[in-house]
Amino acid sequence: MWRLCIICIVCLLTSGCWNRVELNEIGIISATGVDWKDGKWVLSHQVVIPQTISSQSPSTSTAAPVNVFSTSGDNFRIATKKASQETTRQLYFSHNQIVIIGQEAARRGLEQVFDVYLRNADSRETVTVFLAKGSARRILEQLIPLEKIPGNAIQRMIDFEEKNSSDFRQMTMHNVVQDLLGASQATGIPSLVVGGTNENLDRSEMLSITNTPSKVRLYDLGLIEKDKLVGWVSKEESFGVMWLADHIKRTTVAFSCAGDTERKQSSIRIISAKTKLSPARSGGKWIMRVQVKAEGGLLEYNCGGDLMKPYEVDKVARLIEREIESLLEKGWQAVRKHKADVVGFGSTIHKKYPKAWKEMKGDWPEHFSQMDIEATVRVKINSTGMSGSGFKQVQKKSRS
Amino acid sequence: MNKQNAEAHTPLSPSLQANVQAIRSRFGESSDVVIRVFRSDAAPGRRLAIAYVDGIVDAETINRSVMEPLMSLQLPEYVIEKGARLLEALRGCVVSVGSMRDIHTLDEALQYMADGLCVIMADGSAAALTADVNGGEERSVGIAQTQTVIRGPQYGFVESLRTNISLIRRVIRSSSLHVQIHKVGKQTHTNVAVLYVHGIVDEGILKEVYRRLAAIDIDGILESGYIEEFIQDETFTLFPTLLNTERPDTVAAALLEGRVAIIVDGTPIALMAPTTFFSFFQSPEDFYQRYDIATFIRVIRYVAYVVSMLLPALYIAVTTYHQEMLPTTLLISLAAQREGIPFPGLVEALLMEMTFEVLREAGLRMPRAIGPAISIVGALVLGQSAVQAGIVSAGMVIVVSFTAISNFVMPEFNMAATSRIIRFGFMLMAGMLGFFGIFVSGLFMLIHLASLRSFGVPYMSPLAPGGAAQGLFRDMFIRMPWWAIVMRPLDMKMRNPKRRPNKKKPPAQRHSGKP
Secondary structure, three states: OHHHHHHHHHHHHHHOOOOOOOHHHEEEEEEEEEEEEOOEEEEEEEEEOHHHHOOOOOOOOOOOOEEEEEEEEOOHHHHHHHHHHOOOOEEEOOOOOEEEEEHHHHHHOOHHHHHHHHHOOOOOOOOEEEEEOOOHHHHHOOOOOOOOOHHHHHHHHHHHHHHHOOOOOOOEHHHHHHHHHOOOOEEEEEEEEEEEOOOOOOOHHHHHOOOOOEEEEEEEEEEEEOOEEEEEEOHHHHHHHHHHOOOOOOEEEEEOOOOOOOOOOEEEEEEEEEEEEEEEEEOOEEEEEEEEEEEEEEEEOOOOOOOOOHHHHHHHHHHHHHHHHHHHHHHHHHHHHHOOOOOOHHHHHHHHOHHHHHHHOOOHHHHHHOOEEEEEEEEEEEEOOOOOOOHHHHHHHHHO | OHHHHHHOOOEOOOOHHHHHHHHHHHOOOOOOEEEEEEEEOOEEEEEEEEEEEOOOEOHHHHHHHHHHHHHHOOOOHHHHHOHHHHHHHHHHHHOOOOOEEEEOEHHHHHHHHHHOOEEEEEOOOOOEEEEOOEOOOOOOOOEOOOOOOOOOOOEOOOOOHHHHHHHHHOOOOOOOEEEEEEEEOOOOOEEEEEEEEOOOOOHHHHHHHHHHHHOOOOOOOOOHHHHHHHHOOOOOOOOOOOEEEOOHHHHHHHHHOOOEEEEEOOOOOEEEEOOOHHHHHOOHHHHOOOHHHHHHHHHHHHHHHHHHHHHHHHHHHHHHOOHHHOOHHHHHHHHHHHOOOOOOHHHHHHHHHHHHHHHHHHHHHOOHHHHHHHHHHHHHHHHHHHHHOOOOOHHHHHHHHHHHHHHOOOOOHHHHHHHHHHHHHHHHHHHHHOHHHHHHHHHHHHHHHHHOEEOOEEOOOOOOOOOOOHHHHHEOOOEOOHHHOOEOOOOOOOOOOEOOOOOOOOOOOOOOOOO
C-alpha cells in the first residue's frame, strides 16, 4: 500500500508540470494581421502589455498598451516560430480577438489561413475576421480612443455595429469557413480602413487631446469567392446585402417623403426584421422571391400628414417599404455584378430543389448572376414616438 | 502488582479500625480524604465512620443529610444487635439522601469515594453504605460558545455529565428517553452516558455502540474525542464519522432522528452517531428559521464548502494551465498582477495558505490580550505589504481570503477542518496536472466518501447508494417546511421511521377569531 503511494507520488512529481505556463511567461495576442509581401507571408502581432493596462501600475498614461511586431515566412507557423527570435514570451493565441487580412493577401487566396485555424487548438475559430483596404499591420498599429486594447476595441466595434445598425455583420472565422464550405462557396467580410489624415495614431500621448487625427473605421464589404477576394461593395450596398441575407438585427432606415426622392428627411428604427427567400423557376430562369417583414418605431418624421390617423401611418409604412425595396435592389445589383453569392441564394435552392441544384452547381456563379429578385416588403410601424404629427403641424394648428 | 491484584477484591473487614486504615493507606494518606469516626446515639456502643474525598462532595448535604441524622436519631433496640441490620436501618430510617447503595468490598468503597460519594461504615459490619452527596465546584450553564445561533435556544452543555443529561431531559420530557451510564478508563473511571429514545432508535445500532464502548481499554478518557477515535468506523479518513455538538437542542434533535448520543463526563462536547456527510451541513438554526431562508443558507453552505476546498486549486489550474478559459479582460488584469512575481502560482498559493493557517492557529493559541495585534499583523503586514512588495499577487490574496472566509461558514468545525487539509492535496494536484489533476483527485475523494460508513449507515446516504426513499431528500440540500418532512432522515431500518403521519399542512382557518 505504502509502496504504491510512493510510486504514485514520485510519478506525479517527476512528470507533472511539464506544460505549465505562468501568466508572466505568455505574450497575450489581441489581434493578428496577415499580409503578403515580396512573395512571403508577413504576420503581424499585436501583443498586450498587461502592466500598462492594469489600473494598479502607476505608468498607465504614457506607455503604449500594446506592442506590434511582424515576422515573415513561407507559411504561418514558420513566421510564428521566428517570433521567438525577437520576443521574450511565448505567444498566446487563445485570446486573439481579430484577424485582419490585408488586401494583397486576400487577393492571393486564404486557403493557408483557414488551414492554420482549423488545424490548431490554440487558434480559435471564434476570432472575428476583417479585411484591410491596405496593409493589415497599419491597422494594428492604430490606437483607439476610449479603449485600451485596439484588438478588443475593433471586436467591440463590429459587435455594436451588427447589433445596432447592421450595415455589416460580424464574421467569425467559423462563419467564414462555413460559408466557403457551403453551397454557394462565397462570403462577405467587412473591411477596415484608417480614416482621417494619414497620420499614425500610434503613441498614447496622442490620446491626451480631444480629437484624433485618424481613426480605424469599418468600410466596404469584401466579397470572397472560393478563397479569394473578388471585389468590394460599398457600405450602402452592403446594407442591402444584409437585408437580403436576413442578417438585420436592429437598424435605422432613412426614407424620403412621398414625391421627394432627393432628401431622406425621416427615419425609422427597425427593431425586428425577417427575410424569407423562396426560389422559383420561371421560364428557363430562376427567380428569388424575397419577402421582408420588418417592425419598428418612427425616430424622425418630417413629412407632414396627421399621424394620429391610422391610414396616414399606413402611408408612411408604404414609403418605408419602397425604401427597403430599393435597398434590396442596390445590394442585389452589387453582388450580382461580382457573381458572388454572399446572400445564400445557392443554399436556399439547394435545400428546396436538390435535383436542380445538382445540375447547375458546377457553374453556379453564372446562374446566380442571371437570376432576378422579386421583393415584397411589409413594414409595420409600432409607434410614432411621443409626438404625434410633428412640430410643424402643431405650430400651424396653434396659429389658426 | 500481585499484591494489588489480590487486594482487588478484598472484602471489607468487620473491624472499623481496619477499614479506616485500609482506606487511608490505599489513598496514600492523601490529605483531602476525610474520614470521621464517631459515636452516635443512633447506634449506642458501636462506632460509626463516614469517609469521603473533600472537594468533590457537597459538604452541606453531608452535614444536613448524613451527619446530623446519624448523630441525633435513635434506633429501636432490636436493630442494634445485628451488625448487618444496622446499616439497613440507617439506610431505611436515618440517612436522608436520595441514592444509596450497599457495598461489600474495599475497592468498591474506594471507587465510590473517588466518584464523589460518601461511604458510611459501622463497627462490626463487613459491609458499608454509600450515599450520593456529589457536589463541588462546577461551571454553571452558559451560552454555547462554539455553535452560535441567532434564533433558537442559547444555552450549551457544561462539564458535568449530570447537568448535561438533565438539560436533555428538559427537552425530551418522556420516559422513552433512556440513559445508560458506562465507566470507561482504568484510572479515570469516566462516566460515559449513552442516550437514545426508545422506540425510535435502531436496536442494532444501539448494541453496536455498546459493544464498541465496552471494547475501549485505556487508562483515561479526558474528552469525548478519545471516545470518538475509539468507536469511529474508519481511522484513516479525513472525514469525521461522528457529529459533535455542545448544544442540548442539537442532541435532542438527533435523538428524535433515531441517533444515539454519547455524553462524556468532564466535557461539554457530546457525540452523535450514526451520521451522514450531509448532516454536517445542517445548523440547528436551519430548523428554527423559516424554511425558505434555511434552504437558501444551506445552499450557500454547500457552495462555500466546495469553494473552501477547491478555489485555490482552481485558481492555480486556470492561471498556469488553462488561461484560455478566462475572459480576456480578466486574463489581462491577472497577468498584470503577476508581472514581476518571483514564484510560480503553486508556490505562491502554498505560501499564502500556510501563512493563513499559521495566523489562524496563532489566533487560537495566543493569550486573549494579544488578539488585536495579530489581526493587524495578519491583515495589513501580510496582505497589503506582500502585494506591494511584489511577493504575491493581489489576486492570490483575494482567493486565499475568500477561501478562508468560506471555511468559516461550516456549522461543524471538524468538517470544516477536513476541507482545510484536502485543499492542499487539491492544490498540489492542480499545480501538477491542472484541471485533470483536480478532477482525478475529486473522483478519488468521491469514491472514498462513498466507501465510508458510520455505524453501518452509508456516509453518503441518502444520495448513495441509490434507492433511498424520496422523503429523505426533503431535508438534505433543501429544507422543506416542517409539516412536509415526514421521514426521519437516517436511511436505515428504524422502528419508527416517520415523524408525522402524512405530508399535509394542518388546516388554518382564514377568519379565525371573527364571529
